[in-house]
Amino acid sequence: MSEHDHHDGGDERDDQDAVELSPERFAELEAEVAERHEVEERQLVAETSEGAQELAPRRTTSPGGLRQEVGAVLRLPEGGYVDPSDIDIEERDDQTMIINMGPQHPSTHGVLRLMLELDGETVLRTKPVIGYLHTGMEKQGEELTYVQGATNVTRMDYLSPLNNELVFSLATEALIGIELPPRAVWIRMLMSELSRVASHLMWMATNGMDLGSTSMMIYGFREREMVLSFFEKTTGLRMNTNFIRPGGVAADLPDGWEDDVDILCETILARSFEYDELLTGQPIFRERTEAVGSLSAEEALALSATGPILRSTGVPWDLRRTMPYLAYDTIEFDVIVGTYGDNFDRYSVRLNEIRESIRIIRQIVEMMPPGDYRVQDRKVTPPPRARIDESMEALIHHFKIFTEGFRVPEGEVYVAIESPRGELGCYIVSDGTSKPYRMHIRAPSFVNLQTLPLLLRGGLMADAVAVISSVDPVMGEVDR
Amino acid sequence: MSDAAPTAPVAAASILPEVPRLPNHLVDQLAFPRRETYKAMVAAFRDAGFEMCADLCAVDYLTHPGRALPEGVAPERFEVVVNLLSLSMRQRVRIRVQVPESEPEVDSIVDVYPGVDAMEREAYDLIGIVFTGHPDMTRILMPEDWEGHPLRKDYGVGRVPVQFKEAPGPR
Numbered sequence: 213m214s215e216h217d218h219h220d221g222g223d224e225r226d227d228q229d230a231v232e233l234s235p236e237r238f239a240e241l242e243a244e245v246a247e248r249h250e251v252e253e254r255q256l257v258a259e260t261s262e263g264a265q266e267l268a269p270r271r272t273t274s275p276g277g278l279r280q281e282v283g284a285v286l287r288l289p290e291g292g293y294v295d296p297s298d299i300d301i302e303e304r305d306d307q308t309m310i311i312n313m314g315p316q317h318p319s320t321h322g323v324l325r326l327m328l329e330l331d332g333e334t335v336l337r338t339k340p341v342i343g344y345l346h347t348g349m350e351k352q353g354e355e356l357t358y359v360q361g362a363t364n365v366t367r368m369d370y371l372s373p374l375n376n377e378l379v380f381s382l383a384t385e386a387l388i389g390i391e392l393p394p395r396a397v398w399i400r401m402l403m404s405e406l407s408r409v410a411s412h413l414m415w416m417a418t419n420g421m422d423l424g425s426t427s428m429m430i431y432g433f434r435e436r437e438m439v440l441s442f443f444e445k446t447t448g449l450r451m452n453t454n455f456i457r458p459g460g461v462a463a464d465l466p467d468g469w470e471d472d473v474d475i476l477c478e479t480i481l482a483r484s485f486e487y488d489e490l491l492t493g494q495p496i497f498r499e500r501t502e503a504v505g506s507l508s509a510e511e512a513l514a515l516s517a518t519g520p521i522l523r524s525t526g527v528p529w530d531l532r533r534t535m536p537y538l539a540y541d542t543i544e545f546d547v548i549v550g551t552y553g554d555n556f557d558r559y560s561v562r563l564n565e566i567r568e569s570i571r572i573i574r575q576i577v578e579m580m581p582p583g584d585y586r587v588q589d590r591k592v593t594p595p596p597r598a599r600i601d602e603s604m605e606a607l608i609h610h611f612k613i614f615t616e617g618f619r620v621p622e623g624e625v626y627v628a629i630e631s632p633r634g635e636l637g638c639y640i641v642s643d644g645t646s647k648p649y650r651m652h653i654r655a656p657s658f659v660n661l662q663t664l665p666l667l668l669r670g671g672l673m674a675d676a677v678a679v680i681s682s683v684d685p686v687m688g689e690v691d692r
Numbered sequence: 693m694s695d696a697a698p699t700a701p702v703a704a705a706s707i708l709p710e711v712p713r714l715p716n717h718l719v720d721q722l723a724f725p726r727r728e729t730y731k732a733m734v735a736a737f738r739d740a741g742f743e744m745c746a747d748l749c750a751v752d753y754l755t756h757p758g759r760a761l762p763e764g765v766a767p768e769r770f771e772v773v774v775n776l777l778s779l780s781m782r783q784r785v786r787i788r789v790q791v792p793e794s795e796p797e798v799d800s801i802v803d804v805y806p807g808v809d810a811m812e813r814e815a816y817d818l819i820g821i822v823f824t825g826h827p828d829m830t831r832i833l834m835p836e837d838w839e840g841h842p843l844r845k846d847y848g849v850g851r852v853p854v855q856f857k858e859a860p861g862p863r
Contacts, residue, residue, distance in 0.1 A: 265830050277827040343833040350818070351842055513743045513779070516807030527779065534782050622759065626775050626786060628746065637747050639773065643756040650843075654747040654775070662810050691833055 267310055267327035267339035308336060313676065315344045321418060321680065322687030326664070333673050338665040342658075345691040353651035357617030358384050361648065363454045365638075368653060369689040370451060372411040374403045374443075375631040376653075377456035382537065383627040383638040384458040387620050390592060393584040394539070396460040401538045402473070402576045403446075403455060404629075405569045409480060410439040411632035412562045412569075415684050416487060419559065422681040423500050428490060435480050442472050459593040460586025470577050477570045484566055492560070501555035505667035505679035508553060515666070516659045519634025520561045521683065525553035531630035542579075545572050555682040562684075565632075591618050617646035626654075633657050633684055655692060657685040721785045724765045730772075730789045731799040737776050737785060738804055745805035746784070747775040748812060750791075750819035754845040769793035770821060774801070774808075791821055800826035818843040 268277075314325040323344035329337040353364050365380045366373040378400055385392070417432025440450040445466055447453035455462045466472075491497045507517070509525040522529055530547040532540040548564040550557025586593045594613050595606035612618075622644040628637040637654030660683055667679045725733040734745075751771045753759060761767055768790035776785045791798050800823035802809055812823045813832040820841035823829060831838065840847050 265832065265836055343831075343835070346833040348842060514806050516744050516746060516805065518744075518746075529779050534779070624759075624773075626747065626784070635746060635777075637775070639747065639749060639775070641751055641756075641759075643759070649756050650751045652747075652749040652751075652773075654749075658810060658814075659807065662807060 265341050265343075267329060267337060267341075269310065270308075307331060315341075321685055324661075324680070324685060324687055324690070326676070326680070328668070328673070328676065330673060335668045335671055335673060335676060338668045338676075340661050340664055342661070342687070342690050345687045347692070349692045350651055350653065353648055355647065357646045358458050358620060358648065359613060359617045361651065362457050363452075365651075365653065366452045366454055367688065368655065368692055369631065369633065369636070369657070369686050371414050371686050372407040372632050373452050374407040374456055375629060375636055377454065378404055379627060379629045379631075379636050379638040379653075380651075381456050381458045382629065383625050383640045384620065386625045386627055387623050387640060387642050388458070388592065388618075389621075390459070390587055390589060392460055392587055394581040395464075395583040396585050396587070397538050398576055398580050399461050399465060399585055400456055401540070401543075402465075402573060402580070403443075403461070404538070405572050405576070406439050406442065406473075406476075408632045409566055409569045409573075410436045410443075412566045413439070413480070415562055415632075415681075416566075419678075419681045419684075420491065422677050423497060425491065425494075425497065428487065431483065431487065431490075435483055438476055438479065442469075442476060445469075445472065457586075457593075459589065460584070462586075464585045473573060473577055477573055481567060481570050484563060487563060492563075498556065500675070500678055501559055501682075503552070504555045504671060504675045505682060506552055506554045507663060507667060511666060512553065512663065515662050517634070517663050519630070519632070519656055519660065520558050520565070521553075521634065521660055521663060523548060524550035524557035524561045526551055531628060531635060535628070537627075537629055543572055543575050555678055558682045558684075619644060619646050620648075628654065631656055633686065633689070634660060653689075653692060655689040657687075657689045658692075661685050661690060721783075723785060723787050724762060725787060725789060727789055727791065727798055730787070731801055731804070734774065734776070734787065734801045735804050737787075740778075741780050742776040742778040742783075742785060744777045744779065745774060745801070745808050745811075746777040747773075748801075748808045748815060749773050750815040750821045750843075752819055752843060752845045765790060770796055770819065772798055772815065772821060796820055797822045797824055799824055802826050817841070820844060 308329050308331045310327055310329050312325065312327055315323040317324075325341040325344065327339045327341060328335050349364055349368060353361055356364055361384070362377045362380055365376040368376050381400075413432045413436040415432075417429045417436065420426070420428025420432060443453060443455075444450050446469065447455040447462065453462075507521065507525055509522075509527050512522045512525045512527065518529070526549050528534075528547045528549050531537070532545070533547050545568045548561045548568060550561050590606075590609040592613075594610045595603070599606040600610055620642045622642055624639070624641040626637055626639045628635050630636070634656030635654065636656055639650070639652040639654065640648050641650040643649040664680065664683060667683070668676055671679065723733065749772075751773060752769065753767065753771060754769055757767055759767065770791040770793065772789045772791055774787040774789075776787065778784070789798055798821060800808075800812055802812060802823070802825070809826075809828070810832060812826050813828065813830065815821050816823060816826075816829055817831040817833050818841055830836070834842065
């Protein structure tokens with residue numbers, strides 16, 4: 213369809229155009245075309261978009277936003293700025309294409325939506341669009357008592373629910389100022405490490421699937437299921453267990469737990485070497501992971517990336533070691549670091565962390581102290597079930613805890629632990645009532661997702677899947 | 693808690709000693725800059741070896757105005773809370789800035805720590821603090837056309853019917 217058909221509609225003009233076109237007329241037509249394209253674009257966008265949250269064409273993006281999206285802010289020396297027009301000056305909107313990946317895409321691990329600007333097969337700009345799984349958990353946390361709170365937070369990072377409960381409980385206990393009996397601490401550590409193993413196994417499975425290794429997916433899920441059956445035996449549930457609560461844990465470990473854990477450790481450790489054989493030595497896997505999605509330590513720090521992403525760049529930062537909580541300072545383990553910060557380093561960091569976790573778990577089994585599994589403070593934890601039949605007071609305490617909860621002194625606290633994905637923080641403001649005044653979770657996936665534009669930049673579209681996978685986002689935690 | 697022992701307040705104390713602080717607060721050092729000096733202070737901390745901004749969030753103190761603040765800091769409705777982390781010193785510092793209700797704006801620190809990009813957007817989305825100088829101050833978790841900021845205390849839970857975008861309205 214030619215432009216003048218629409219706008220002029222005259223036959224005699226048609227002939228004129230074919231013969232000669234004055235420069236003014238040409239410019240006029242061009243302007244008309246551009247305007248119509250813009251209208252069409254707006255209409256298209258209006259049908260599908262979230263508006264300003266999306267990746268906009270270059271000409272409508274602010275210079276600051278463009279710098280952000282191409283990661284130019286990071287590559288500059290401190291305080292320096294480039295002329296915004298210098299950024300990819302050779303790229304024009306009509307040479308590139310903005311496409312949507314997700315939110316319904318099998319390799320985005322949930323409902324992550326990426327808008328990618330492509331030049332052929334090369335990714336230039338990326339913008340993660342999130343919020344599809346936003347369920348207002350922080351708001352809900354203000355409506356629930358501290359007793360109920362663990363049930364809420366456990367649903368955020370659904371691949372390692374016990375770590376969420378742990379950080380929430382630690383923050384609450386820091387505000388109350390109670391000391392836990394050693395057995396409670398060690399049970400927490402055991403569950404936290406098992407949770408890390410399960411989460412990393414799940415990552416191995418999905419990462420394998422994204423890179424075309426279906427066997428790895430089956431293996432990863434199989435081994436993870438072993439851990440989850442142990443959770444089921446201990447807590448009653450496979451996931452979202454609400455097992456770690458303010459004041460201790462919900463129940464003691466079941467009889468014969470040492471044997472179960474021993475078998476778990478032995479099997480998973482042995483099989484981790486099979487994964488080595490299946491993936492590490494395989495040329496296709498290596499080619500798809502090595503030197504793909506590299507990140508430097510400075511960039512990772514600037515972007516607040518933590519966990520395996522930060523460690524893969526060579527920074528030995530693991531909160532279990534550097535700012536120990538629970539009883540990690542009494543346990544021997546190595547902090548795994550990489551060198552290049554590429555996909556392969558992130559893979560090997562996680563694989564080796566499974567082995568380190570197993571080393572930790574074996575020490576826990578040996579050193580597990582006897583005693584109470586929760587603090588015997590009737591204001592914080594309910595009395596044993598048997599006491600309720602005998603003691604009126606116990607009944608009252610039980611009733612009070614489960615209807616009103618317990619009061620927490622005024623104050624605010626930020627507690628952070630090392631979750632499988634990085635620094636999982638919990639910021640609680642208490643106004644002295646039984647509900648948090650404000651509960652904020654610093655979700656590692658949410659922050660780590662910011663590295664994606666940088667990791668993907670300049671890479672191939674086909675590698676995007678591998679890179680997303682290696683960042684290991686859990687959308688439940690990203691959106692909360 | 694085994695990590696309850698307070699770390700030595702080396703770096704935090706040496707920076708900007710005139711900044712009011714609360715003593716012996718759990719584990720972290722606290723600092724309360726004024727809104728005008730907030731960005732400069734964050735930059736000073738970065739230069740003093742706090743390599744990472746671990747967390748940034750906002751709090752609405754509408755129904756809890758009487759929280760503990762050091763002398764000379766007037767409570768305002770909003771507070772922006774920044775958690776900085778020093779890897780080399782293994783230390784955290786928490787910066788709390790008072791932001792008035794009449795003008796819920798504060799300087800963006802995205803130039804100092806690029807990693808607060810998403811966190812500032814989240815604080816804008818959920819509490820409604822505008823970070824001036826942020827290149828992309830848009831909603832991040834809520835839909836673009838959402839009205840109000842859900843984590844504010846005067847935003848009633850359940851008051852607004854859940855409405856999916858472009859779906860026909862309730863009967």
